[in-house]
Amino acid sequence: MKNIFQDLNKEQRVAVEHTDGPSMVIAGAGSGKTRVLTYKVAHLLNQGVDPFNILALTFTNKAAREMKERIIQLVGTGDARNVWMGTFHSIFARILRIEGHRLGYGSNFSIYDTEDSKRLINNIIKEQNLDKKVYAPNYVLGRISGAKINLMDDKQYNENFEIIQADKMAGKPRIGEIYTIYNKRLQSADAMDFDDLLFNTYILLENFPDVLHKYQHKFHYVLVDEYQDTNHVQYMIIRKLAAANENICVVGDDAQSIYGFRGANIQNILSFQRDYPDTIVFKLEQNYRSTKTIVSAANGIIVNNKEQIFKEIWTNNDAGNKIGLLRAPTDSEEGNMVAGSIFEHMMNNQLPYSAFAILYRTNAQSRAFEEALRRRNIKYRIYGGLSFYKRKEIKDLLAYFRLAINNRDEESLQRVINYPARGIGKTSMENVVIAANAAGVSLWEVVSDPKKYSLQVHGGIISRMGSFTTMIKSFSAQLKSRDAYDLAKHIASSSGILKDLYEDKTPEGVSRYENIEELLNAVKDFTDQSIADQESGEVQEDLKTLDGFMADIALLTDADDKDKEDTNHVSLMTIHAAKGLEFPYVFVVGLEENLFPSMMSLNSREDLEEERRLFYVAVTRAMKQLTLSYADNRYKWGLLSPSEASRFLEEINENFLERPMHSRPKVNTGLKSTGSSGGFTPSFGKRTLKKINKTELSQPGYDTREDDIQTGMEVEHQRFGKGKVVSIEGYGGNRKATVFFQKVGQKQLLLKFARLKVLK
């Protein structure tokens, strides 16, 4: 047993040593948060605590995996393996597979991902003859998800006066009804969506005292990572589980709470001490990651937020370079400048590509940087694209697996019943849905016994349905007798998927075929694991089966372990995706009003504060040097519109910026937009939230200036020069003009931004 304390500073050590009773570790950016959590688990194990009695909850699989690896390094494989460590969803799914029968679920229930949920909602909306523009599936799912997060089932939803009013006001009075149907359909499919994994766990603990007792006494120690990102239902589950022993330790940083938009409640961390009056608070305030300049600048940013836990982050590191600031005329030029700057840094300091990261607010911004980097032959990788398990071909094959495991899985059935094409088309399936809904049974029930439900389809289709169900049934029957890989291969070929993809010789088709092969390799790895375990002498009850594989991977989102080779590249990702990471040289780009902070965040202080925390997260990713950039004009939805520097730039103390004060970012006052070097206006910092809301200013009747522009007029644009108005369309803030310019040709301009001068 290694003395683990030598790796920790004093603050980290006392936090790790405190094991019993509630505690909260407020860990500033770069202060060794993960280290404390992993060492705490290791410490508990060293103290002789049974690993089965420790529950450690994380938000991502990656975090859980990395933590587990580090604990294994500290205490060895045996103990570390048995700690209940994983994401909220995976741990609770595990509990629900054991206990879910009390709520009417089978142990092999399916888990619907967001795509499945949306499809189901879409179907319900169609069946109910609702306008899907009014009832946008995304919006509806958001409402339902919000309700589940706040522990409101469909019955409560439909009885809640405020909710009913709110939906009525929004012109969507039937959301409650959709919620009810949606839940019913999930039930009859023996499926849970992501929110159900949390919601049902809570219900289980709330309504079944023996279950509550069991898990309270199982988990003597509860540890929660990223506590600032927990939502209400997660919070309530944690409270219940920890109630008996109160050996609860939460770790987080309120300043890095950036997931409010998906239900995270920053109040959970802000009021933890109130929830557990005996709480001991540990603060990790020493930053090991960044230069003094970066740390001070970050402190200067976050201090503008009202709601936070007081802390003072400091560092012993060097002062380092000042923060760079790049101003570009357009977004593509911004790409060039950043790529150029990366190239320069690389040459001057002999750095690898991997020393650099470009962080942006929205995925759509990545293109300019991709192009610029490609032009300079700088290797890069974009993070956050379509993950392996979300690809169509993978989901198709997985749907066959899911259907074999759970015949009632409606989304999987719909997905594969006619893929590869076997002549069971849309119309037939619509009839199946009608019959199933009428009889209150799953689609499978109808498809496998069409006569019983007097299904109105041709005899030919009945027989095709027969051969389909026979095939699926034969898969189901082999679940326990064949090993996972064997059966998976069998399903891939006898379903016709392999053949279908093999015949497609386009590059995309080839890559899809390869993806299927990769999935099958993953199944093989899983299957082979059992052999390894047997060799190591561990008791292995049965062979590794396909349902075991599915339970393992159902909640995985990334297949990142495969391509470890080639790690030397510039990283491009959103700031959200960068949380928890660090890079020597970081470029935070697109610092413009209405982009960062996002236009959607300007309506409330809470949202703007979250946006500022996001900026704080971005800035604190940098170790050696931070560079910020923005563009004066940016393509948005196909047209070039002017943008102004972000208010966040003003929150960085001049002394930390590379540029002297007289060339500070120009503040667009709306008065004039060219020349004049000294743009600093004292009133800038005091700008109210309201003023930014430009659309409001451009409503018809409020500002008539744009309406003066008519077809045929000759106009002048500050950048494009003189031109003639070809046509006008739209109203208010969306009023657009198509103008033919002498120099640059035809452009479409959003009038509220274009500031055209009428010549004639």
Next chain:
DNA sequence: ACCGTATTCAGCGCG
């Protein structure tokens, strides 16, 4: 059943 064209819409995204 399938393909090309029209239309629409646009935030960050864990599991």
Next chain:
DNA sequence: TGAATACGGT
């Protein structure tokens, strides 16, 4: 702009 989906024609 461009991706995703709906629709209408063959």
